[in-house]
Amino acid sequence: MRSAIRAFSTNVTKTDRKGFVPRRALLYVPGSSEKVLAKVPKIKVDSLVLELEDGCPLASKAQARTNIAAYLDDLPSKGDHACFELGVRVNSVSSGLLADDVKELSKAKHLPQVFLVPKVDDPDELAAIWDIFKTNYGAERIQNSKSRLIIYIESARALLDMPRLLATTLNLHKNAGFFKLDGVVFGSDDFCADLGMSRSNEGTETLYARQRFVTCCKAFSLQAIDSVYIDIKDLDGLRRQSIEGKAWGFDGKQCIHPTQIPVIQESFLPPPDKIEWAKALIDEYIKHENEQRNTVLTFRGSMVDRPVILQAMNIVQTVKYIQESQ
Numbered sequence: 001m002r003s004a005i006r007a008f009s010t011n012v013t014k015t016d017r018k019g020f021v022p023r024r025a026l027l028y029v030p031g032s033s034e035k036v037l038a039k040v041p042k043i044k045v046d047s048l049v050l051e052l053e054d055g056c057p058l059a060s061k062a063q064a065r066t067n068i069a070a071y072l073d074d075l076p077s078k079g080d081h082a083c084f085e086l087g088v089r090v091n092s093v094s095s096g097l098l099a100d101d102v103k104e105l106s107k108a109k110h111l112p113q114v115f116l117v118p119k120v121d122d123p124d125e126l127a128a129i130w131d132i133f134k135t136n137y138g139a140e141r142i143q144n145s146k147s148r149l150i151i152y153i154e155s156a157r158a159l160l161d162m163p164r165l166l167a168t169t170l171n172l173h174k175n176a177g178f179f180k181l182d183g184v185v186f187g188s189d190d191f192c193a194d195l196g197m198s199r200s201n202e203g204t205e206t207l208y209a210r211q212r213f214v215t216c217c218k219a220f221s222l223q224a225i226d227s228v229y230i231d232i233k234d235l236d237g238l239r240r241q242s243i244e245g246k247a248w249g250f251d252g253k254q255c256i257h258p259t260q261i262p263v264i265q266e267s268f269l270p271p272p273d274k275i276e277w278a279k280a281l282i283d284e285y286i287k288h289e290n291e292q293r294n295t296v297l298t299f300r301g302s303m304v305d306r307p308v309i310l311q312a313m314n315i316v317q318t319v320k321y322i323q324e325s326q
């Protein structure tokens, strides 16, 4: 892309995209099931999360920890994985289970590519989380790893305090060497429970929350991962909510069943006609700019100014990054 276009600060270009991981679909695979774990290397999804939290019954937590630690310990023997990223979601600090999770996981030779920490409600919890990881892994092992961090916003308090939570997490990386925060997940089901809401497939009850959430993520150049859609059989509803989330600026969506993966991943890719529109608009804009005319132009009957160009660039670059990561 030409320099005039590159000079714009966009959603995509302002983020450090080195090591960019597409997270259109983030699939939870319960760690308690050895049968399902055996399928992990072949599951084609952007981000695959070995689950220790709510997808794992309390009675199976210990078994799930052992299974996931064994999986990570023996990672090279599993061969190439079809996913871009293999993560582990641990339990929250408030559950009292996090220390046991991290203690067991740290026995494995390999770290996951991303740790996902749910229910981060208060900036003070972050010091406790860092302390648990440091105690078990040792600061050096963490600082020398390329593992990333994803946190969850799942309560009214966390949503309101989101800027402070994100800034504190980013500072823990900068000042102490904790894993770098790369994305944030909106835990809509826990959020509904926290507010006494009844969740619906339409998701109108979380409209404000999702919009505030995505705005805060983008203010800190972080990936925003949308709500889970629990009606597994309703793929049309899932598609509608995925397309809506993409249009609102979300980068991906949580996923609980393999049938949801293609629906979500397709929805988070701009459609071919949008990609064609964006490329043609950028070409036209460059031509227009070279002719030293006003930077507002008419394209296919619509007025185009700088923000429209930025949206077109986001489309082209999102596709480019996903293709480059494949």
Ligand SMILES: CC(C)(COP(=O)(O)OP(=O)(O)OC[C@H]1O[C@@H](n2cnc3c(N)ncnc32)[C@H](O)[C@@H]1OP(=O)(O)O)[C@@H](O)C(=O)NCCC(=O)NCCSC(=O)C[C@H](O)C(=O)O
Pocket: 027, 028, 029, 030, 036, 039, 051, 054, 055, 056, 118, 154, 186, 187, 188, 189, 190, 191, 227, 228, 254, 256, 257, 258
């Ligand atoms: C919901 C499920 C319990 C359904 O499982 P099951 O009854 O086995 O479904 P199917 O018979 O339709 O399964 C068909 C085959 O697909 C495999 N399968 C199913 N789910 C998964 C999966 N998640 N990953 C990999 N493979 C999966 C089955 O094994 C079958 O295979 P086969 O026998 O070979 O044909 C189950 O889908 C499930 O447990 N999903 C994950 C649930 C979970 O983790 N929930 C917590 C995350 S959501 C969340 O916490 C949101 C957030 O925090 C918030 O607060 O909002």
Ligand SMILES: [Mg+2]
Pocket: 054, 118, 154, 187, 188, 189, 190
């Ligand atoms: Mg949750």
